Structure formats: C-alpha cells, structure tokens
Amino acid sequence: MSKRAYNFNAGPAALPLEVLERAQAEFVDYRGTGMSIMEMSHRGAVYEETHNEAASRLLKLLGNPEGYKVLFLQGGASTQFSMIPMNFLTEGKTAGYVMTGSWAGKAIKEAKLIGEVFEAASSKESKFMNLPDLSNLKLPDNAAYLHVTSNETIEGTQFKSFPDTGSVPLIADMSSDILSRPFDLTQFGMVYAGAQKNLGPSGVTVVIAREELLQDSPKHLPTMLRYDTHAGNNSLYNTPPSFSIYMVNQVLKWIEEQGSLEGIEKKNQEKAALLYNAIDNSGGFYRGCADTGSRSLMNVTFRLASEELEKQFVKESEKEGFVGLKGHRSVGGLRASIYNAVPYDSIKALVDFMAEFQKSNG
Template sequence: MTCTYNFNAGPGALPSEVLQEAQEEFLSIHGIGASVMEISHRSKQYEAIHNEAQQLIKELLNLSSEYDVLFLQGGASTQFFMVPINFLAEGKTAGYVHSGTWSGKAWKEAKKLGKTMILASGEKNQFKQLPDIDSLNIPKEMVYVHLTSNETIGGIQFKNFPDTGDVPLVVDMSSDIMSRPIDASKFSLIYAGAQKNLGPAGVTIVIVRRSLLELIPDSIPDILSYGVHAKHNSLFNTPPVFSVYMVNLVLKWIVKKGGLQGMAALNRQKAELIYHVLDNSGGFYQGLVHKESRSMMNITFGACSPEIENKLLKELEQEGFMGLKGHRDAGHLRASIYNAVPYEHCKALADFLVDFKKRNG
C-alpha cells in the first residue's frame, strides 16, 4: 500500500493503532458477535463504551464533579446556535471574541437569536494576529463570553484564555481539544467536533458546568436543550454510536502517549520542525500569520509566487502528501498536524520543503 502523509484539516488523521483496533473489532465488538454499529445504544455493551469515554475526558481534562460530558450531533456548527438558544434570553447580551472564520460564524448565528457584542476582534489585522483579550471590557450582566481557541482556516491559536470573572466563558475547541493541557475550570462550556483530534466526524463533545444548566428555559425544544441531554446522559435520542466508540479508542491512545502533557510535547516538536523550515527559507516560504499568534495545529504558509505554489502542491500530491492545499477562503497551503499526525510525517514534509527550495529557489 502506498504511504500517504495525511495533513487534512478535517476530518483529520486518526492514529494507525486505533484504526487497526477498530478494524479487528469491526464485525464483533468485545466478542458478542455483532458490530458496535448494530447493537442497541441501550445495551450494556454500548453504555460501557459511552460511560468510559465520558470518564476518560473528565480524567484527561481534570474536570471536577461540577461538569457533565455530553455526546451530541450536528458538529460545532450546531453549537453555534445551541449556545445562544440555551442561554441568550430576550433582553440579555452575549459577548464574542472575533478571531477569524469560525468565531465569526458563531457570532453571526448568535446575532439571529439575540443581542450580541464584539468584545475583541482581529479584523483590523486581517485575522492574521490574535485580538487582545487581556483587558476585555465585560459588562457584569453579560450572559456569556464566547471565543474560538484555534482558527483552522487562518492558522492562529490562543495560548492563554481571558479571566471573565462571574461571566461564563464558552469556547469552541474543535481543532485543538486534547492537544495540550488546559485549565478547564476557566470554562463554563467547552464544545468540540471530534473530527480533528478525537475521532471521526459525527459526534460533538460538549462539556458543561451544571450550574449553567439551571439557566436553560423550558420553552426550547428538548432536542436542543443541554439540560435534557445531560438528564438523559446523552441517550435522549440515538447517539452516533460508532463515532463515540472511536472517540473512546482515541482517548485511550492519548493516555498511552502520556496524556495531554505528552500530546503537547509531541505537537510542539512537530510544529517547530515545520516552522523552522519556513522561517529559514530566505523568503522562499512565508508563514501567513504573526509568529506570536501561530497555531500548533494548523500551519498556514505560502511560497514566493503563485507558479511556485502550484508546482509545489502538484509535486506534494505526487509524493503522497494529502490535504495541503489551503482553505478556499485563505488560499496558499496549510499543514494540519493534529495529535494523530506522526512526527515522521512532519519530518518528511519538512525535508520535502527543503529539497523543493533547493531545486526551485
């Protein structure tokens, strides 16, 4: 089988060990003679997988007993409107930090449902630099503050998070959850589509402080209520059972790799390897964002001319490098180096970029 170097932005790479384990269990989960996709979500076999995945998330993020872990559907895009539906009551205001495409989409959905305020924005810098969040002016009556920890399209990432006092902090961590240790106690709600760092598309992880659930009105549809899903342990309707099963396997893989400390060390090594090539190319390659704002997950860069970029992308594809064309809104190139992308694949990319420059510089 031809070796492929997977740098797709999402769905992204999964650990090869996890894929092999899933393959071995595909026809008969835990020896019961049926696939995990065929058994009832009420069965003891599935509920064990479901509950174990929740517990692993709690342990890896060092969550206190104040939090519930939910498995929902619809991706982060559904959370863009679920958050305001649950918490943005009439006459109230929600604050948004606008750092790029995905935070902008979340804000636009919230605007349809209630009053919002932009607390900080990177727009004046074309979203190539993180907005200043150290001195946010947050009215005490604000119902929540929302930010996106990592912008996959622009390639910027928050290294620290704001102190919002008594105002709940909500974060979209779809593209960097479980990539590094965080102080989860800063947040009242964390949500993340699984398809970058935690598993295949289909399940969205929501971590919510129980005190926040008390604010949810009874008037919203049950399927959109975090409170209903928490009450039913994410079994109010049929969950995406295979995706949850895969998340369970990925979480166990993260534990074996040293937990979030191990992930952070590996991800730092991978990112530094590629950024070093870009920064020492004499201008042949250019990173697309300010250095202090750079993402450890999505490395965005360009080459010295459109012709060179097109040639580079063509040769990369021929050599088995997958997913390096930049998002249509940003152009250029993007290497997404999520948890499951091996160091060796990043080394292969770095070596190729160096060689390509020698041949075309």
C-alpha cells in the same frame, strides 16, 4: 497494506494508526457479542458501558474537576453556534464574542439571529493574522457569556492563554485544538468540539460544561436543541452516533498512552517547531502567514511567491503521497494541519519535500 498517506487534512483528519488497527480488530465482533458496535442497541449494557467510559476518560484527562458533565451531541460545532445563544442568551442579556477569523465569524453570525451580541475584542485590523489581547477585557453587567475560538483552523492562529471572566461564563470552541495540550477546564463554563480533528471521526460533537449551565433550558426551545434534554438523558435521548463515540474512547486511550496531555503537548511542540523552522529558515522562499506570537501548533499556514508556484507545490506534493496541503479556498495559500495523530515522521517527510522543492524552484 499499501503505504500510508502523509495526511495533513484539516478535518476529517488523521487518526492514530494504532486506533484504526484496534477498531479493525473489533469491528465485526465487539467484546464477544457477535456484533459490531454499530449493530447493537444504544440502550444495551455493552454500548452504554463504552459510552460512559468515553465520558469518564475525557474528564479524567482534564483532571476530573467537580461539577462538569460531558455530552455527546450531533450536528458539529456549527449546530453549537446556534444552540449556545438559544440556551444562554436570554431576554435582557447580551453575548460577547471575540472575533478572530472565519470560525469565530460564523459563531457570531448565528448568535445575531438569536439575540443581542457585541464584539468584546477583534483582530480584523490585522486580517486575523494575530490574536487580540484579552487580558483587560471589560464585560457589561448583563453579559450572558463570552465566546472564544481557541484555534482558528483557516488562518492558523491559536490562543496561548484565556481570560478570567469572573462570574460571566467563558465558552470556547475548541474543535481544532482540544486535548492538544493541558488546559484548566475550571476556567470555562463550557467547551465544545467537533471530533473530527483531534478526538475521533466525524459524526459526534463533544460538549463539556458546568452542570448548572445544562439545567433548565428555555421551555420554548425544541426538545433536541435543549441542553437539559441531553444532560438529563446521558446523551441517550435519541440514538447517538455510537461508532464515533466508540472511536473517541479509543483515541482517548491512545492519548493516555502518549503520556496524557503533557506528553501530547511535548510531541506537538516538537512537530510544530520542525515545520516552522523550515519555513522561517528558507530565506523567504516560504512565508508564514500568522504572526509569530499567535501561531497555531495545529494548523501551519504559509505562502509562496505566487499562486502559480503554490499550485505547483500542491501538485508535486500529491505525487509524493502528501494529502491536504492546499489552503482553505477562502484564503488560499498552503496549510499543514498537524493534529495529535499526525506523526513526527510525516512532518519530517514534508520538511524534506519542501527543501527539495525550494532547490528546484528557488
């Protein structure tokens, strides 16, 4: 194998090399069946065992709280932006959203197509470079739920804690930081995430929700857009993305091997500290975008003195084997996505490159 790239893609993103190698070994013949898992029936015992194993392993990593169910769906978080209000924003209710950037904005846009929506808090005034204080939120009596985006991939901000919403279900889009640290699932009515950043490859969307929220979806909804359809059929109503779910199970095993969520969090803090320190100690050559207290451990956004210099940075970094450092087209700048599977050595190589680039261009 040629040298592995330094992969800082925002998603689909880096996968653990150990997971890729295990999948490679099992790709043609899974568990002695003479078939790849991609070739076998999703109704068969071998696949269903893997499917159930992934769901139970995920709940175990989150402490096995009672009354929660895992769904494996399709359509990414973007489909959840519609399914959530379609299932929960019923007549006479209003849905609260915390506006923190690009992905929160997309969720709000979809919800407004379904029903009444209000912004419970917003960081628009800071151009989304920090996060609003959610400690004293006042929600109306007819609130159907409160939706938060735990980590804004584009802006590079991340909530460090979540509000107590009482009897109002708290729903979180955790697409870009799920399982990057421990969190109390019982605080939430539902969390969801596209797999392609911290859980596995693209193709499957994970939903973890209280079982009572997954029952009795509105009868007028199309079958595939009802949570009760998928909950009642163990996410096997239609053909699931079987290979993606198999890969999620492999990634979950790998997380266990890293010391579960506590071990993963420690590694992520070390990686982020190394990169943020390089930015902060550059004498202003590199400038972090997000306010210090709102910085993400997953997506490190930063700028240089000019767009021309940033383009040069990207061009030279690519020659050295770095991938994915160009900022999102909507905001520009630079971004390093350092999800769970990005090794410390890749961060160290990036920091060394940044120092050399500064020496040549400072």
